[in-house]
Amino acid sequence: MVESRCGILCSKLGCDKLFNVNCKGCVNISKPFWGECPVKKCCEERHLEHCGLCFEFPCSLLKSFAYDKEQGDNGARICQCEKWASEKVLS
Ligand code: SF4
Numbered sequence: 001m002v003e004s005r006c007g008i009l010c011s012k013l014g015c016d017k018l019f020n021v022n023c024k025g026c027v028n029i030s031k032p033f034w035g036e037c038p039v040k041k042c043c044e045e046r047h048l049e050h051c052g053l054c055f056e057f058p059c060s061l062l063k064s065f066a067y068d069k070e071q072g073d074n075g076a077r078i079c080q081c082e083k084w085a086s087e088k089v090l091s
């Protein structure tokens with residue numbers, strides 16, 4: 001299930017918001033309570049379900065998020081986007 005525009009898997013991340021405020025992931029929230037996200041904004045302006053379906057994937061913005069020293073996940077979200085994109089092709 002696609003939970004985020006950038007490929008983050010909220011359940012894997014162990015985010016407490018999942019349970020505390022019943023967060024359904026940024027795909028299902030028009031205005032996230034954590035503030036505006038440029039990746040989410042860009043993806044939605046292009047009417048894409050997630051970044052893996054973008055012809056610019058993986059763009060420098062997405063990579064800067066994925067490989068950020070503090071908030072990043074060493075590219076795991078990019079791999080997740082690829083996985084979602086290939087699942088879509090196979091379905
Ligand atoms: S970084 Fe942006 S696109 Fe990724 S989960 Fe958070 S709000 Fe969504």
Ligand code: SF4
Nearest residue numbers: 042043051054057059
């Ligand atoms: S891959 Fe980059 S350009 Fe494409 S939708 Fe995501 S953030 Fe926007």
